[in-house]
Amino acid sequence: MAESSRKRKTQVGARRRRGPAVNEPEEIIAPSQPQRLFSSVTQYERYTSKFSARDILEPKYPDDFIAEQNFECYDILHNLGLLPFLTNRQCYYPELVRVFYSNLQITEEGVILSEVKHVKIRMDIDMFYRITQLGTQGVCF
């Protein structure tokens, strides 16, 4: 999947509007202390070449106003069990988000593997459910 998408076809158009860095490689932003974040040179190099300059999609959440308006769609989201996930208002750590994705692998069985600051992360489907409250039942779209 990652191999075939090297073409960057769709992203080029998207980036063009946001800034001048269109067809150039991503700007290299080196973290101040690589040993703090990474446990190997490979990790560090992947991060600096592919992830250090990534945009982070701004987190958003439906606020209390939506909840108070008796919208049917809000009931639907509630009944589907999506509200705990959607109303997450946690802060975020931009650099660590990039490190997390830089080291991320997701297996065929849905196990999430990564490493951040020398801490190995291994999350199977049940654990992912416990953290996100997202159901494991239903159709896989």
Next chain:
Amino acid sequence: MVEEWRDDYSSHNAKMTICRDNVNIGGRILTGQMKVETHILHYILCRCLVPRSTNLAQATEEDIILMWAMLTRRQLNWGHMIRYRMKKALRDHAPLPYANHITDILIKFNVPLEDEPFEEINWRTGPIGAEVIHSFGFVKNQNGEWIHKRDMQDAPIHDDRTPSPPPQPTQDASAAMLNDIIHEIRDLQAFVGSRFDSIDARVGQHEEDMTYVRRQFPPS
């Protein structure tokens, strides 16, 4: 399209459910054609559930299927969906989703977070609330229903600003005068507020249209 839904799903019917009655359903569906409920659902779908950075003003075929599945209360494996979205983010140059949820994962695994720079969700652009719904072009009418601006062309904004008679400078009238002043301020607030809402909604609509047009005709 998943096998389980193939028999029940009709693209045309799904679009009819998603769009307002009087809009023309062509090949593609723009968010400006949606009902207030489905517009909110679409907004949450492509900014929270399966977030993306482009093509936000249009409902893709996938969006329509997902919205249809939600509206008809079909159970979807959302965990699978979100993991798939995370995997897609590994493509070169893709923006990274679910930043706030990753914090929960880091906490769960006791990744040391003290002294790490963090950001709170933007207090202005993070919450999806009244402002967002107004930006879709919807306002609440007197019956408490959300009506799209384009569906209320015959209802001009009530403008009732006749100058009030000069207040009588009698002593016992001072309380009434204060009341009058407060009323006038409230009227003015309501008037200015609704005008701004209407400008806001129109600007929001133009922004969405522009995003769509830019995407269709990228500068070469």
